[in-house]
Amino acid sequence: MRDGGSTATGVDDAAAGGAAAQAARQPAAGFEPHRHRDAAVGEVHTRPFRPVEPPRVLHHMAFESRFDDGSAYESLARFCRAHGALPPDPAARHHIVALGGAELRWELHTEFTTMTLSVAPPPGDPFAAPNIASLAAFLPKAPGPLIVATRLALIHAGEDVPDLGMFDPASLSASEVDGGAAIVATDFRPDASGFTRILVASRDLSPGRAGALVQRLLEIETYRTLTLLGLPEARRLGPVLDTIEAELTGLIRQMRTEAGFDSSRELLARLIDLAAGIEAEAAAASYRFGATRAYWEIVEQRILSIREERVQGFGTLESFLARRIKPALRTCETVEGRLDDLAQKLARTSNLLRTRVDIELESQNRDLLDSMNRRARQQLRLQQTVEGLSVAAVSYYVVGLVGYLAKGGETILGLPFDPTVATAAAVPVSVLVVWLVVRRIRRGHREGD
Structure with missing residues (x-):
């Protein structure tokens, strides 16, 4: 050799294309050629x-x-x-x-x-x-x-x-x-x-x-071999899918028997892990299974193009390949279908569990809001009590100031009235004035809110 x-x-x-490929590279006069025209024409x-x-x-x-x-x-x-x-x-x-x-x-x-x-x-x-x-x-x-x-x-x-x-x-x-x-x-x-x-x-x-x-x-020999490369991948995925399906079944049973936010959150985390694993396996196998289908279509096309006719006493290439390869193709299709079906089951189960978690969260939020409302009412009552006490305290100080003024007026100015009587008369007036002032302030706060 x-x-x-x-x-x-x-x-x-490029040379094998001959004059046709060379002509395809010549731009049409007055027109801008598409950037992929040469590749499309020469393919x-x-x-x-x-x-x-x-x-x-x-x-x-x-x-x-x-x-x-x-x-x-x-x-x-x-x-x-x-x-x-x-x-x-x-x-x-x-x-x-x-x-x-x-x-x-x-x-x-x-x-x-x-x-x-x-x-x-x-x-x-x-x-x-x-x-x-x-x-x-x-x-x-x-x-x-x-x-x-x-x-x-x-x-x-x-x-x-x-x-x-x-x-x-x-x-x-x-x-x-x-x-x-x-x-x-x-x-x-x-x-x-x-x-x-x-x-x-x-x-x-x-x-x-x-x-x-x-x-x-x-090409028939090449592509029929490449078609069967999907079978080892399907066999590898079989036990993986069995394990995930068994775990999913156990999680669904656990969902039916257990309740509570913590348990649901733990189950949801495990379901998310399973879903991530399924998506990873599907992404890795999708190309192989897609290529398996494409290669088999090429084999079928090439078999049709050679126009086989049976020879007495022998089987044809088409019958032999169909008998041996189609079971492998069905295995790949079955595994691919199981991948899709399992991904959908995991998605549905995750949605159900997520709904349960959302309901439990809403229940917890409702209880929290009720507790906050009770505390707010208690604070309001305490505030009202404090406001009542503050009216008495402010009134006391105002009455005291009036008493001091009355005593000073009698001593310094020599006014003809009793300071004790003046102080006693100032008590209801002071209480009423302070109460009105506090009430007005509270009303202004409410209008502002």
């Missing part, structure tokens, strides 16, 4: 079908990666420079490196990166090729863990069904595709080299139709 390194070339998606050219002529063997691998992680691009760029090929454009999501008689196809997806190495088959068995470890030493450095590894052999065939003895008969699927122009067979099982095997026996496939069929079959 290394003999073509000196003649390596690189082709990215249909980012992953074109590559013509393939039999015999050919394609080693296809998918690795976990992030779309915004530059490690996949950097690894490919180093590989291209090491083999004398042009590195991809930094914004490219598709790149092809020609290595003499071999060809490496690199594609960047949202959560995975694929590398497909196309070579001439070895003599004899087309699947007698290097294992994963041997290819890892030749291909660009993997950006993440391996998800998919499949080897597709495209061979010539006659009208009869080719020998399928290399496959496990228990899971073997074989069908005619593309209007009978080819026969496809696979058992979806990894062989000793670590690759699943797909055999495509061409009867009357043109290079273009063969390239389209090969790419769709590789």
